Amino acid sequence: MTTTTTSTQKWLRENSAKYEQRDNVYHQVDQALATFGLYGGSNGWLKVKSDVYTYDDGRTHLLLCLHGLLPINFRNSTYHIPIDIWIPFNYPRSSPIVYVVPAQGMLIKNSRYVELSGKCDVSNYEGTKGSWLDRGEKTTTARTGLLGLIDALMNWFSRDPPVYSKAAQLSASSSPARSPLPTSIPHQVAQPPPPTYSPSPSRPSPIPPAAWTPQPPPIPQVPSASPAQQPVPPPPPMSWTPGPPPPLRIQSAPPPPPPLPPIPAQNLLDSDEPASSSQIAPAPPRPPNPVLLSLHSSVHAKLTAALQSLQSSLHHSSEHFRKMQQDLLRGEPAIHDEMSRLEAVKAVSLNVGNRLRQSVDAAERNIQLLRDKGDVSVDELICGPTIVHNQLINLVAEDNAIEDTIYHLHRALNSGSIDLDRFLKGRVSLKPEPLISSCRQPKPVYSSDYFFGNHSLTCLVIDNSRFG
Structure with a gap:
């Protein structure tokens, strides 16, 4: 074991101490680095770092991240997909967060497993239980954990690549030329693909496919949180094995007649869906804020409870008012009957009152007469x-x-x-x-x-x- 491997493992041990299952996280990340990472031999395309990850709800955590290039085999050609695998604190209870990070000149293709934002859907992949499922079908690999996830990603991306190159924009005066492959997917097999067209010998030949050498992939930099060590560069990309291209010579003779437009070379990443390469997919909508969704759900629950309570109280009130209305409707005839009886009693009372008033008036007149006569003596x-x-x-x-x-x-x-x-x-x-x-x-x-x-x-x- 080299000094670099020892220092990386020591750094990984220190940074995995904050996880719930730190031993499990340490062993799985160490195995991933041993297979695809820094000290993984010829497949050393993945590195580990500790960086800040921001969730959709605004929370930020300092998580471990496996980043780098993931090799895939698409139509007998090898390509490398740049990915970031973030490991949450409660892993393996929560699945890793995987993103496809397109390089310059590349676009995300919305597919079965990848969203337009670059996030990969690994919800159907239960690596912690050792039964990794791919839409109901078991994968051929026996690995579990991060190794099984990486194998599944390679399997998915080999069937449906998640990125494609932008269409080259050429001016009207320039002749059509072959579109270069994206710089983030430089590694190809040694033998070139068969040419798709044969130029006429009377016209100057365009640049042959064997003359194009892809640029080497950029070396992913280890962040500041990584252990202090010399970054190990990835193996140099393979180029076309045929001889060097013939030099281009500018002829001083008069220009020949305009050549026929050559058939552009088929891009393996774009030939799967021609319609998708000619039209750029619209930008993905912004994902909703989980905190806002939670607030909406809580407010909706409270409003629903308040509405149910109000409906219940209104129902009881309406029943009470309905009974009162029925009682009032039933009491209307009784009220009219009582009014008639009271009218009769009123008439009788007025008659009796008139007679009593007459009697009182007569008594008052007699009293006045006696007062006018004065006191009567005893002898009288x-x-x-x-x-x-x-x-x-x-x-x-x-x-x-x-x-x-x-x-x-x-x-x-x-x-x-x-x-x-x-x-x-x-x-x-x-x-x-x-x-x-x-x-x-x-x-x-x-x-x-x-x-x-x-x-x-x-x-x-x-x-x-x-x-x-």
């Missing part, structure tokens, strides 16, 4: 039906008054409040004799009606018994 309140009865009432009242006076005089005499002389004077001043004599006269008594006479006689009997 107690009276007999005739004059004789009034005389009898007055006589009985005077007799009772004299009796009460005599009674109180006796009590005053007994208590010593008055003396005997004063008692006698008061007693004599009462003069009961005319009263007794008047009571004993029957003429006024029997001159009246029998009823009144009987009543008066009864009173006289009481008086005679009292004085007897």
Whole structure:
């Protein structure tokens, strides 16, 4: 093992320590470098670096990246496809991120496995389980992990190359010439392809295909995060083996008639789909931002939940209002019936009120009449039906008054409040004799009606018994 290999493995061990399965990542990257990489012999086209990878949502991670040229065999010719294989932190739970990086003069061809942005679809490739699938068909390789992924990429790209060269733009005055192959795919087999046209001997021959030597591929530079070492250059590209091309000589003779346009040499990368080489595919649309999509989904979920809640509340409210409407519709006849009954009660109440008002008015008039007459004396309140009865009432009242006076005089005499002389004077001043004599006269008594006479006689009997 060389010093370069040892330093690379040491650097790889340090940079794979941040991965979840660092040992697995280290061994797989080391195997890939041993097979296709720095210390892989004649196939040393891949290198490893540590660089910043930016995800679609804006996140940036410092990841390991296998970058370089991937050899493929397309129609018995060997080409090299520039690729970048980024290894995420949670590898092998997440698949590697593979991009085709076209060089100058190359374009990405949208295919079954490659998008227009250059990203390769490796979702159907389960390398961590050892059962690598290719659209439902097992691959012929027994490798797993990164080696199996690289084998699968070589298999895919050999069947459908992911890049093609730009069509050369020639001016109208220049004669058509053969379009050169892209500089990023320089390596070809030793034998040239058979010529597709034979120029006329009377005209100057164009440059033969054997005279064209492709440029060597650029040496991928190891980034600053790579171990400090001398970069090992890839093996020199093979060129056409026939002899050196004959030098072009400018003839000073008059120009011959314009030659027939030669048939351009077939480009193996472009001959698969002629329509795709003549028309440049439109630029791929910008991929949507995952953060924005996540925000959209969360907002959509919240709006959906709020809408469902609002619909539920509106449904309950509508049911409540519908029941209220039914109750109101059922209560309308009852309201009309009650209104009719109340109208009848109102009419009766107005009639009773009118009669009561008339009675109150009559009572107020009588009260006013009594107030106008003034207070009535007691003598006017107690009276007999005739004059004789009034005389009898007055006589009985005077007799009772004299009796009460005599009674109180006796009590005053007994208590010593008055003396005997004063008692006698008061007693004599009462003069009961005319009263007794008047009571004993029957003429006024029997001159009246029998009823009144009987009543008066009864009173006289009481008086005679009292004085007897």
